[in-house]
Amino acid sequence: MSKLPPATFDFSELGPDLILDAIEDKGIRVDSGLLALNSYENRVYQFIGDDRTRYVAKFYRPQRWTQQQIQEEHDFAWELQEHEIPVVAPLKLENNTLHHYRGFYFAVFPSVGGRQFEVDNLDQLEWMGRFIGRIHQVSKGKNFNQRPTFSVQEHLLDATKTLQQTQLIPQSLHTAFFTILDQVVEITSQRYQPAAQIRLHGDCHPGNILWRDGPTFVDLDDCRTGPAIQDLWMMLSGDTQQQRIQMDTLVEAYDEFSQFDSRELALIEPLRAMRMVHYMAWLSRRWQDPAFPQAFPWFADAKYWEQQILALKEQLSALHEPSLTLF
Secondary structure, eight states, rough: OOOOOOOSSTTTTOOHHHHHHHHTTTTTOOOOOOOEESSSEEEEEEEEBBSSSSSEEEEETTTSSSSHHHHHEEEEEHHHTTOOOOOOOOOOOTTOEHHHHHHHHEEEOOOOOOOOOOOOOOHHHHHHHHHHHHHHHHTTSSSOOSSSSHIIIIIIHHHHHHHHHHHHHHHGGGHHHHHHHHHHHHHHHHHOSSSEEEEEEOOOOOEEEESSSSSOOOOOOOOOEEGGGGGTTTGGOOHHHHHHHHHHHHHHTTTHHHHHOOGGGHHHHHHHHHHHHHHHHHHHHTTTSHHHHHHOGGGHHHHHHHHHHHHHHHHHHHHSSSSEEEE
């Protein structure tokens, strides 16, 4: 792994020949075409090897994570898997999970299928509560040394600077957008005060859960340190009463394996606000990648930014309301 990543932050140098050569360099012969899977931050391809096994190859975006940060992600996945938690971990090829080829870091995973997780299914939510409790029970055993932490600095302040520099927000909406954004940032900064932080999946939304007689967790690419509630709140949906029932179901099952601190319920809306602002900044930073204008053409439209002004106003109202409570 001596060669440095490409100078570019994108995938302009990642072509089909390089992908095939990289995979075959690790002793797996590709016996099918490469099926690009739905991923924007990285490049992910499904294929069939000459052993008739389905694999997934993941090429990491250059200069986003360091080698040590990616390896820590892989080690965390293996640690969870060793505790019999259904997490898809990268394969060990030549005794390594992280590989390097012509400037790109990549990993090979087993291809795992499954149905979509049903957020309104209380039985499935109960399963999720148990398994997230098990994940967090393992997580508390040690700390991340390389992975980042959920922070006001990154998710709000740095994200705001990115949005201030973008040319994508119509000038006619600047005052309205940044006035409400500043208010959301201010109150979120005040309210985001986690009492304890542990290793997390970090992006535990329904799209990263496959259902096969129980949940299978995929994509630890955003694993980082933060409050336990971060791995729970994105499974909530519907009105306040529905969310109370869902959270009560999750927490009751979670408590079987890891004690939940009910004070963290007050962090749900601040974390939601942080995700909203960080997401807009993320799209703005990636806009030079040709895949992003194709996948998110609405991001450059004035209508999108008008909708975000309304969404931020609604979120500001939610931040002023009492926190979600359990029954």
